[in-house]
Amino acid sequence: MIYIIDHKDSFTHNVVHQFERFDDVTCDNFYEINEDKLNKSKVIVFSPGPGAPKDYPISSGIYKRFKGKKKIIGICLGFQQILHCEKGKIIKQKKIYHGYQSKIKVTSANSLFKKNRKFNVGRYHSLKLKEPFAAKNFEITMRCAISNVAMAIENNKENIYGFQFHPESFLTENGNLLIKKILSA
Amino acid sequence: MIKKNYLENLNNSNKPFIIYRSKKGFDLYTDFSKKIILTKNNIEKFINQSTKLKSKKKETDLFIGFFGYEILNNLIGIKVKKKKGLKFPKGIFYKPETKLKLPNKLNYKNLRLVKPNKLFKININKSSYKVIFDKFKKKIKSGETYQIKICTKYSNKAQIDALDYFSRLVKTNMAPEAFMIKDKDYSIISCSPENLIIKKNDLITTKPIAGTLKKNMKLNKVKALVFFKKNIKESKEHNMIVDMERSDLSKICKVGSVKILKKKIVEEYKDLYHYVSLIGGRLKKNISSLDIIKAMMPGGSVIGCPKISTLNLLNKQEKENRNVYTGSFGYIKSNGDMRFNIIIRSILNYKGNSEISVASGVVIDSNARHEFNENYIKAKALMDLYK
Numbered sequence: 001m002i003y004i005i006d007h008k009d010s011f012t013h014n015v016v017h018q019f020e021r022f023d024d025v026t027c028d029n030f031y032e033i034n035e036d037k038l039n040k041s042k043v044i045v046f047s048p049g050p051g052a053p054k055d056y057p058i059s060s061g062i063y064k065r066f067k068g069k070k071k072i073i074g075i076c077l078g079f080q081q082i083l084h085c086e087k088g089k090i091i092k093q094k095k096i097y098h099g100y101q102s103k104i105k106v107t108s109a110n111s112l113f114k115k116n117r118k119f120n121v122g123r124y125h126s127l128k129l130k131e132p133f134a135a136k137n138f139e140i141t142m143r144c145a146i147s148n149v150a151m152a153i154e155n156n157k158e159n160i161y162g163f164q165f166h167p168e169s170f171l172t173e174n175g176n177l178l179i180k181k182i183l184s185a
Numbered sequence: 186m187i188k189k190n191y192l193e194n195l196n197n198s199n200k201p202f203i204i205y206r207s208k209k210g211f212d213l214y215t216d217f218s219k220k221i222i223l224t225k226n227n228i229e230k231f232i233n234q235s236t237k238l239k240s241k242k243k244e245t246d247l248f249i250g251f252f253g254y255e256i257l258n259n260l261i262g263i264k265v266k267k268k269k270g271l272k273f274p275k276g277i278f279y280k281p282e283t284k285l286k287l288p289n290k291l292n293y294k295n296l297r298l299v300k301p302n303k304l305f306k307i308n309i310n311k312s313s314y315k316v317i318f319d320k321f322k323k324k325i326k327s328g329e330t331y332q333i334k335i336c337t338k339y340s341n342k343a344q345i346d347a348l349d350y351f352s353r354l355v356k357t358n359m360a361p362e363a364f365m366i367k368d369k370d371y372s373i374i375s376c377s378p379e380n381l382i383i384k385k386n387d388l389i390t391t392k393p394i395a396g397t398l399k400k401n402m403k404l405n406k407v408k409a410l411v412f413f414k415k416n417i418k419e420s421k422e423h424n425m426i427v428d429m430e431r432s433d434l435s436k437i438c439k440v441g442s443v444k445i446l447k448k449k450i451v452e453e454y455k456d457l458y459h460y461v462s463l464i465g466g467r468l469k470k471n472i473s474s475l476d477i478i479k480a481m482m483p484g485g486s487v488i489g490c491p492k493i494s495t496l497n498l499l500n501k502q503e504k505e506n507r508n509v510y511t512g513s514f515g516y517i518k519s520n521g522d523m524r525f526n527i528i529i530r531s532i533l534n535y536k537g538n539s540e541i542s543v544a545s546g547v548v549i550d551s552n553a554r555h556e557f558n559e560n561y562i563k564a565k566a567l568m569d570l571y572k
Contacts, residue, residue, distance in 0.1 A: 008491065008493045008494060009432075009491045010428075010429040010432050010433070010485065010490050010491035010492045010493075011428055011429065011432050011491070012432060013432040013433070013435035013436045014428060014431050014432045014435055016435060016436075017431075017432075017435035017438075017440060017441075017443060020440040020441075021440060021441060049491070050328055050329050050330060050331075050491050050494040051327070051328055051329055051494070052327070052328060077328075092326055092327070096325065096326065096549040098325070098331040098332065098421055098425060098548060098549060099331070099332075099420070099421035099422065099423070099424035099425035099428075099548075100421055100424075101424070122424065122428070124331055124425070124428075125328070126325060126326055126327065126328040126331075126549075127327075127328050166428070169424075169428050170424075170427060170428060170431065170445060170448075171424055171428075
């Protein structure tokens with residue numbers, strides 16, 4: 001079972017709909033966590049949402065409790081939530097991407113995805129990861145093809161994955177395939 | 186066919202009635218046997234019972250009416266503080282016993298002499314609009330909202346002949362979701378172009394509009410599409426709404442069934458072009474009318490995105506009640522099928538007061554002056570009726 005933690009976003013149910021293609025999904029608000037279901041789940045997903053990671057201490061607590069024990073996936077705010085817990089700094093960016101389709105590139109040979117592959121994705125973010133960023137076992141594996149901003153992180157050792165873009169958006173090419181690959185990794 | 190002068194007689198009789206745009210003309214509903222005034226406490230019960238009429242086959246086996254903005258907030262657990270403005274009911278539904286078809290052209294002329302008041306007051310002037318606008322831009326930069334719609338309201342004191350206003354409005358601004366309600370102490374007139382829900386059996390669709398272009402001599406439908414596609418701001422606003430509506434539908438639809446049926450097309454109206462998408466899905470089993478309404482309302486395209494945090498920002502900011510504006514008008518049939526629009530481009534007249542609300546979106550690259558003027562243009566078509 002996949003447990004999706006909703007940060008009150010208007011895209012969360014696209015994420016639910018997408019993950020439901022591959023497994024049973026339970027989705028609860030971040031302040032209404034069902035401990036029993038959370039414990040039983042195999043995968044935890046942190047949804048997109050408004051605001052910044054520091055606004056969601058409960059989600060940070062869940063990340064720290066289950067890191068290394070369950071597969072963890074973060075999308076947009078969820079991606080930033082993981083980075084925030086790994087001591088990364090999340091900052092405002094000059095150019096704001098809300099409803100924006102742009103090209104990104106796989107930049108690492110250690111990624112589950114083929115290096116140098118480019119594809120179009122949907123983006124909704126006003127904040128970004130401040131670099132340089134380093135955390136044990138984590139690697140930035142995808143970047144914006146133009147601005148070079150970090151677009152994905154992978155930690156294949158502890159099964160933690162994050163995307164700054166939205167794999168569930170209609171603006172993202174092959175979003176379903178991407179999630180399928182992460183889930184079967 | 187209805188008799189000549191039927192509308193005149195009905196209008197003069199002071200009997201409440203409703204007119205709603207149909208495919209080829211209009212449907213008229215009257216002889217109401219029930220009138221339900223909605224409150225926070227009875228709305229869920231009303232929606233649940235609306236499909237429990239014994240008869241399900243007649244054309245009048247339905248409840249028709251509207252949900253105001255505030256009650257739709259309450260329904261999804263958002264509190265709205267007490268606001269200034271007209272104390273108008275939060276929602277009213279009627280059970281009609283008569284339904285008649287009306288032709289495309291409403292032949293009605295007001296013969297009584299009514300002297301309307303042409304002067305409208307605006308609740309937010311240009312400089313205070315700019316202050317709100319800049320405040321919301323900051324909220325976009327910090328990620329609290331991605332898109333937010335500021336509402337301005339024009340009001341005046343006027344007795345109006347609602348049917349006369351509606352007939353004139355649809356002559357110049359026919360719209361697929363146009364409707365009017367006339368009751369003893371209030372009337373609503375709207376040329377809404379936007380459908381929020383069409384539900385038939387297990388099929389549900391929504392048709393958000395994001396992007397408007399005024400017509401001129403040089404434009405045609407193809408050129409309008411090129412304009413929208415090249416205009417990054419309009420495209421981004423539209424993309425956001427499409428993803429949001431997909432998400433709302435995904436709450437109640439079967440896995441894999443939510444699809445964009447028409448992606449970013451242009452629809453032509455008398456004075457403008459709209460940038461429109463059609464999104465649909467197949468409902469999961471055991472989804473109730475209440476589930477559908479809670480998932481879809483208030484309609485996202487007139488609020489902003491993401492819905493909950495944006496609604497909270499709006500409710501903190503707005504001093505006056507939106508009343509019917511950005512609520513939904515439509516019907517629930519006793520077999521569970523429904524049709525609802527989003528109430529925009531509307532006039533609410535209540536106890537001799539008229540109000541016209543309009544809104545336009547703030548995204549990161551919008552311009553305050555442009556949006557303020559856009560609001561005025563939208564309101565002007567309705568204010569012109571008072572001349």
